[in-house]
Amino acid sequence: MNIYLFCQNKNYFSKNQVKAMKKAGRVIFVEGINPIGVCKKLIADKSNKIVAIDPDVCLWKLTNKEIESIPNLKAIIIQSTSFSWIDTDFCRIKKITVINTRDYCTNAVTEWLLMMTLMVARKLPTVYKDGWKVDFNRHLGMELHGKTAGIIGVGTIGTRVAQVMTAMGMKVVYWSKHDHGSIYDQTTLTKLFKTADFIYPCLAKNNETKKIIKMKHLRTMKKTASIICAAPQPALFDKETVLKLVAKNKINGFGFESGGDTRKLMEEARGNTLVTPELAWYSKETLITNAKKWSKNIIAAAKNKYPDMVNP
Incomplete structure (x- = not known):
């Protein structure tokens, strides 16, 4: 052969x-x-x-x-x-x-998602855009302990994210097409978006999952909620809608990876949006x-x- x-x-x-x-x-x-x-x-x-x-x-x-x-x-x-x-x-x-x-790359991606979560939770993107000048009104962050992590897809990475966020003191709920007999609470996509503080899309990108997250889901997020995802997860929803929600202060924040000019995207994005290079897997x-x-x-x-x- x-x-x-x-x-x-x-x-x-x-x-x-x-x-x-x-x-x-x-x-x-x-x-x-x-x-x-x-x-x-x-x-x-x-x-x-x-x-x-x-x-x-x-x-x-x-x-x-x-x-x-x-x-x-x-x-x-x-x-x-x-x-x-x-x-x-x-x-x-x-x-x-x-x-x-x-x-x-399960651990590498999960650790990157945790890093992004902490940065968005503590308003680091906003601090960066404000020239690192402290503003106690704009830069009030939140702790992860006691918050709810909503995980969409509990494959290898989704399961590891659940474990790490549990260790951070968060409650974990998840959505999946199948009941995995998980120790975490399974819920509907609609309820997950209404209740979770940090939402983690962890599905493989394919024709079945493309844009699985609908506009109706995004618009029901809490004002204090954020979406955190690694590539290629933004393909699962309308990224521009999420950017607008953050810009209008309708939700707390958004963290995602991009293969484009991340510095330009970061500076152009209004509000508490974090854009990183596609390095989550790279260790x-x-x-x-x-x-x-x-x-x-x-x-x-x-x-x-x-x-x-x-x-x-």
């Missing part, structure tokens, strides 16, 4: 990980940021193959045309958890298995865990085993 591995630098993997992958198949490293289609060797290769890809390499876009141009492609193993940038239904029709890499521990799990999935796929398949 040929293994085409698209990454920014092959040194991302340890020597032992590379050695293990080479035992599973013939590894061809393709380094740098380029569309997959520019790899002529891949397109010309008629043998059975799998493609492992860092989404940053293809700028988070892999078209059906590019996928179809790869002969005898058996599986695509992506470095990220998010797979919304690939048409998994198309791959299923073409009998191409898509595998994502899961649970490698030393995350990179080590990701390389370990990604290489493990690559080896499994080379042996026709697909533990983390997303398009069964």
